[in-house]
Amino acid sequence: xxxxxxxxxxxxxxxxxxxxxxxxxxxxxxxxxxxxxxxxxxxxxxxxxxxxxxxxxxxxxxxxxxxxxxxxxxxxxxxxxxxxxxxxxxxxxxxxxxxxxxxxxxxxxxxxxxxxxxxxxxxxxxxxxxxxxxxx
Amino acid sequence: xxxxxxxxxxxxxxxxxxxxxxxxxxxxxxxxxxxxxxxxxxxxxxxxxxxxxxxxxxxxxxxxxxxxxxxxxxxxxxxxxxxxxxxxxxxxxxxxxxxxxxxxxxxxxxxxxxxxxxxxxxxxxxxxxxxxxxxx
DNA sequence: ACGCTTTTGGTACTTTAGTATGAGCCTGTT
DNA sequence: AACAGGCTCATACTAAAGTACCAAAAGCGT
Numbered sequence: 001x002x003x004x005x006x007x008x009x010x011x012x013x014x015x016x017x018x019x020x021x022x023x024x025x026x027x028x029x030x031x032x033x034x035x036x037x038x039x040x041x042x043x044x045x046x047x048x049x050x051x052x053x054x055x056x057x058x059x060x061x062x063x064x065x066x067x068x069x070x071x072x073x074x075x076x077x078x079x080x081x082x083x084x085x086x087x088x089x090x091x092x093x094x095x096x097x098x099x100x101x102x103x104x105x106x107x108x109x110x111x112x113x114x115x116x117x118x119x120x121x122x123x124x125x126x127x128x129x130x131x132x133x134x135x136x
Numbered sequence: 137x138x139x140x141x142x143x144x145x146x147x148x149x150x151x152x153x154x155x156x157x158x159x160x161x162x163x164x165x166x167x168x169x170x171x172x173x174x175x176x177x178x179x180x181x182x183x184x185x186x187x188x189x190x191x192x193x194x195x196x197x198x199x200x201x202x203x204x205x206x207x208x209x210x211x212x213x214x215x216x217x218x219x220x221x222x223x224x225x226x227x228x229x230x231x232x233x234x235x236x237x238x239x240x241x242x243x244x245x246x247x248x249x250x251x252x253x254x255x256x257x258x259x260x261x262x263x264x265x266x267x268x269x270x271x272x
Numbered sequence: 273a274c275g276c277t278t279t280t281g282g283t284a285c286t287t288t289a290g291t292a293t294g295a296g297c298c299t300g301t302t
Numbered sequence: 303a304a305c306a307g308g309c310t311c312a313t314a315c316t317a318a319a320g321t322a323c324c325a326a327a328a329g330c331g332t
Contacts, residue, residue, distance in 0.1 A: 077278060090261030093319070105281050112320065124260055125226030213308060228288065241311050248290060
């Protein structure tokens with residue numbers, strides 16, 4: 001947020017400068033009005049596109065990537081997180097057990113601990129909560 | 137894609153027109169150069185922002201929003217889709233039943249049909265498949 | 273070596289989920 | 303009117319999922 005304001009401010013300031021310079025350099029010679037107009041148009045068009053892309057990019061960061069900090073905060077162990085990922089892929093406990101080369105018992109234990117730590121009652125709810133926490 | 141090209145083309149054309157008009161109306165009276173420059177700058181800035189937002193919005197449709205066409209293609213009924221949404225929210229069959237004012241039996245029927253149509257074995261897998269199909 | 277956490281595994285049991293099948297009710301279409 | 307599709311509900315299962323409790327082996331920092 002602070003960065004956006006700073007960048008926007010300095011950009012506006014420098015554009016104002018350019019604006020003033022071009023205005024004064026025009027006094028007396030009105031045969032290049034078209035050129036100046038075109039330049040101004042292109043510059044502001046590019047600035048518009050650039051600023052917009054930046055702001056949208058910032059928004060996207062709030063939607064996409066995973067948050068490693070919260071995994072620690074929730075005290076999720078490596079194995080528990082692995083199981084969580086497999087659950088979100090739609091696998092059953094047995095399938096996860098085969099994938100990770102352990103027994104179904106072990107997976108059940110992990111899942112139970114997982115549900116407690118995520119404060120979920122079902123694995124589907126765990127998926128939903130994990131995605132809200134940007135853990136998945 | 138076609139729409140984007142059309143809109144972009146017509147916008148460019150009309151802007152060219154405005155550009156020409158403003159140019160000719162300026163001949164002889166160079167005391168309003170600043171105003172015209174400002175207007176051109178603002179207009180192109182807005183156009184830049186708008187066009188950029190549009191193109192990014194189109195990209196986002198490939199990531200975010202739901203695809204109503206595929207829901208029809210899969211022959212999912214209204215009720216089945218409602219149940220699918222509730223499942224993805226992490227609710228149990230009983231909870232969904234209470235929410236939709238029907239019995240758990242009904243929800244089970246819907247879920248069963250849902251799994252067949254989505255070619256899933258479990259509700260968690262249904263969520264995963266539905267999200268890949270951009271149904272959720 | 274000792275304490276601590278993680279990972280693993282088991283038994284026994286309860287609760288959800290999911291399948292199969294059949295059936296009644298409503299609604300829009302032919 | 304007849305028919306198809308969608309929604310509802312029930313019974314009777316089977317199969318997963320989840321809980322509770324316990325316990326041994328492994329890994330790790332002090």
